[in-house]
Amino acid sequence: xxxxxxxxxxxxxxxxxxxxxxxxxxxxxxxxxxxxxxxxxxxxxxxxxxxxxxxxxxxxxxxxxxxxxxxxxxxxxxxxxxxxxxxxxxxxxxxxxxxxxxxxxxxxxxxxxxxxxxxxxxxxxxxxxxxxxxxxxxxxxxxxxxxxxxxxxxxxxxxxxxxxxxxxxxxxxxxxxxxxxxxxxxxxxxxxxxxxxxxxxxxxxxxxxxxxxxxxxxxxxxxxxxxxxxxxxxxxxxxxxxxxxxxxxxxxxxxxxxxxxxxxxxxxxxxxxxxxxxxxxxxxxxxxxxxxxxxxxxxxxxxxxxxxxxxxxxxxxxxxxxxxxxxxxxxxxxxxxxxxxxxxxxxxxxxxxxxxxxxxxxxxxxxxxxxxxxxxxxxxxxxxxxxxxxxxxxxxxxxxxxxxxxxxxxxxxxxxxxxxxxxxxxxxxxxxxxxxxxxxxxxxxxxxxxxxxxxxxxxxxxxxxxxxxxxxxxxxxxxxxxxxxxxxxxxxxxxxxxxxxxxxxxxxxxxxxxxxxxxxxxxxxxxxxxxxxxxxxxxxxxxxxxxxxxxxxxxxxxxx
Numbered sequence: 405x406x407x408x409x410x411x412x413x414x415x416x417x418x419x420x421x422x423x424x425x426x427x428x429x430x431x432x433x434x435x436x437x438x439x440x441x442x443x444x445x446x447x448x449x450x451x452x453x454x455x456x457x458x459x460x461x462x463x464x465x466x467x468x469x470x471x472x473x474x475x476x477x478x479x480x481x482x483x484x485x486x487x488x489x490x491x492x493x494x495x496x497x498x499x500x501x502x503x504x505x506x507x508x509x510x511x512x513x514x515x516x517x518x519x520x521x522x523x524x525x526x527x528x529x530x531x532x533x534x535x536x537x538x539x540x541x542x543x544x545x546x547x548x549x550x551x552x553x554x555x556x557x558x559x560x561x562x563x564x565x566x567x568x569x570x571x572x573x574x575x576x577x578x579x580x581x582x583x584x585x586x587x588x589x590x591x592x593x594x595x596x597x598x599x600x601x602x603x604x605x606x607x608x609x610x611x612x613x614x615x616x617x618x619x620x621x622x623x624x625x626x627x628x629x630x631x632x633x634x635x636x637x638x639x640x641x642x643x644x645x646x647x648x649x650x651x652x653x654x655x656x657x658x659x660x661x662x663x664x665x666x667x668x669x670x671x672x673x674x675x676x677x678x679x680x681x682x683x684x685x686x687x688x689x690x691x692x693x694x695x696x697x698x699x700x701x702x703x704x705x706x707x708x709x710x711x712x713x714x715x716x717x718x719x720x721x722x723x724x725x726x727x728x729x730x731x732x733x734x735x736x737x738x739x740x741x742x743x744x745x746x747x748x749x750x751x752x753x754x755x756x757x758x759x760x761x762x763x764x765x766x767x768x769x770x771x772x773x774x775x776x777x778x779x780x781x782x783x784x785x786x787x788x789x790x791x792x793x794x795x796x797x798x799x800x801x802x803x804x805x806x807x808x809x810x811x812x813x814x815x816x817x818x819x820x821x822x823x824x825x826x827x828x829x830x831x832x833x834x835x836x837x838x839x840x841x842x843x844x845x846x847x848x849x850x851x852x853x854x855x856x857x858x859x860x861x862x863x864x865x866x867x868x869x870x871x872x873x874x875x876x877x878x879x880x881x882x883x884x885x886x887x888x889x890x891x892x893x894x895x896x897x898x899x900x901x902x903x904x905x906x907x908x909x910x911x912x913x914x915x916x917x918x919x920x921x922x923x924x925x926x927x928x929x930x931x932x933x934x935x936x937x938x939x940x941x942x943x944x945x946x947x948x949x950x951x952x953x954x955x956x957x958x959x960x961x962x963x964x
Contacts, residue, residue, distance in 0.1 A: 424452075478520045788813065918934065
């Protein structure tokens with residue numbers, strides 16, 4: 405007999421050689437039907453294979469990531485079998501058999517291909533064998549599969565909606581940014597895009613000041629010796645842009661942290677100075693392959709909203725909790741939820757295991773005490789310390805990795821950073837690398853798709869458009885726009901000799917939150933006719949009344 409431990413901690417005995425399907429059947433026929441694969445001691449395992457010896461077991465359904473992978477992996481074999489029937493002359497080197505189709509594969513797979521339904525081919529593209537253009541061009545088939553047809557239909561609908569929200573398309577339509585052949589991967593921000601970016605940065609400054617950060621700026625280019633000391637020259641050299649100045653190698657920074665180390669080391673530090681929270685909006689450059697470039701999501705030049713927090717070991721947990729609190733506030737401002745992944749010590753790491761275990765345990769305690777759940781990502785930490793990754797979910801349910809909290813026990817050692825403790829002795833601080841948006845440019849891409857370009861009033865590049873109904877109201881419209889601008893609003897006028905319906909439709913296409921229509925009656929009565937992007941005609945109100953309404957909306961950063 406063998407002992408099987410389940411996720412809830414319970415232990416049951418089974419015959420040696422039992423498989424996960426039989427175990428599921430012993431619990432309930434319904435679970436047996438839903439089981440697609442198993443997780444044995446944390447590793448994905450084929451549910452049809454025998455289990456020998458004592459193990460921890462989790463039965464996986466389509467609700468689990470491993471279950472979905474197994475389902476779609478089996479679907480890929482069904483698709484490959486169909487291709488093979490159409491073109492039977494491929495070479496055969498195989499170990500996995502599926503009817504008349506044989507393939508080299510480690511699995512796991514479903515017990516029957518009849519269980520894998522609702523497979524849909526998404527696209528077909530060309531691909532060179534082994535990525536070399538010297539080889540033959542092959543066909544790469546992209547497909548997906550879902551357990552239920554309704555889920556597949558919902559997924560297709562989501563993709564169609566995602567196409568409409570593509571930030572590259574919206575960015576062009578709204579005049580936010582442009583990508584030029586003269587600078588592949590280096591975005592050009594246009595006037596309206598700069599309004600959006602600057603508004604986002606103003607919010608960044610405001611919230612960081614409130615959370616006790618000081619702001620610094622470090623040079624965009626530093627010498628090779630610094631990058632060797634930090635470890636980037638050895639680990640990241642192929643992604644760095646370099647040059648030579650006065651016969652000395654320099655690199656344009658791909659990251660801000662080494663500059664932060666130098667700032668900390670400029671003067672003696674005391675335990676009374678800690679925690680020291682230094683934030684930086686640093687312009688960084690990283691060489692990305694041309695095929696990987698994608699709008700604002702993958703660029704070669706971006707603004708990283710970094711922060712480096714220097715602290716004592718005793719302050720770690722409170723500082724981690726403070727950062728989680730900051731992230732929660734900021735993401736909720738944009739209507740974004742998030743989930744947390746905790747990544748632990750990788751095989752290629754620096755430092756003692758005891759130190760890693762202590763730091764990892766501190767991260768777990770901080771998350772738990774903040775009433776947040778997390779998913780364990782074993783062995784995926786940075787080489788210098790464990791980390792938390794924050795995956796935000798947009799309105800379509802898509803996940804974007806933005807925020808991160810990385811504990812670093814190594815760079816302070818490399819740079820010999822110190823502080824004087826209460827005991828008068830010298831101590832080594834520990835450090836947090838922390839990025840909230842990750843990249844300002846990428847975050848703009850994310851929220852552009854999240855809001856489909858219809859940014860909330862506080863964030864919109866143009867908040868109000870004032871429209872003259874006739875030539876007689878042009879002067880009044882200009883005066884109204886000037887008063888709105890003086891009150892700090894971002895405003896445009898439309899004084900063209902066009903029908904008002906045309907002007908309204910165009911403003912709607914530009915996704916402007918509010919339109920003020922100025923006709924003869926409005927001028928005569930000292931009011932404005934107000935239309936909103938969402939609510940349509942709101943009737944007439946005094947300019948002061950409208951200003952009070954929009955000011956409150958901006959102040960509250962409403963997203964409704």
